[in-house]
Amino acid sequence: MSAPAAHACGTYAAYQRHRKRGEQPCDPCKQANTAYARDRRTRSEVRRDDALAGAARRRAYRRLADAHPAEFRRLYVEETIRGHAQSA
C-alpha cells in the first residue's frame, strides 16, 4: 500500500513533484503550472504598473507645487494641521 500523495494532481505543487521525480507532468498538473505562471506574470505586471503610476503621481505633485508654490504651501500647512488634529 502506498502513502497518500501530499498534493493531488492538478496543483502547482504536484507539477513540481512530477518534475522533481523526472516524470512528464500530467495534463491537470500542466494546466495548474500554466495558471500559476500566468498569475505570477499578471501580479508582477500590476506591481510594475502601480510603481510607475506612483512615480508619475509624485512627479506631477512636484510640478504642481513648483507651478503654484504659495497655494501648495497653504494646502500643505492646512493638511499638516488636519493631520495633527486627526492623530490627536
Ligand SMILES: [Zn+2]
Ligand atoms: Zn499530475
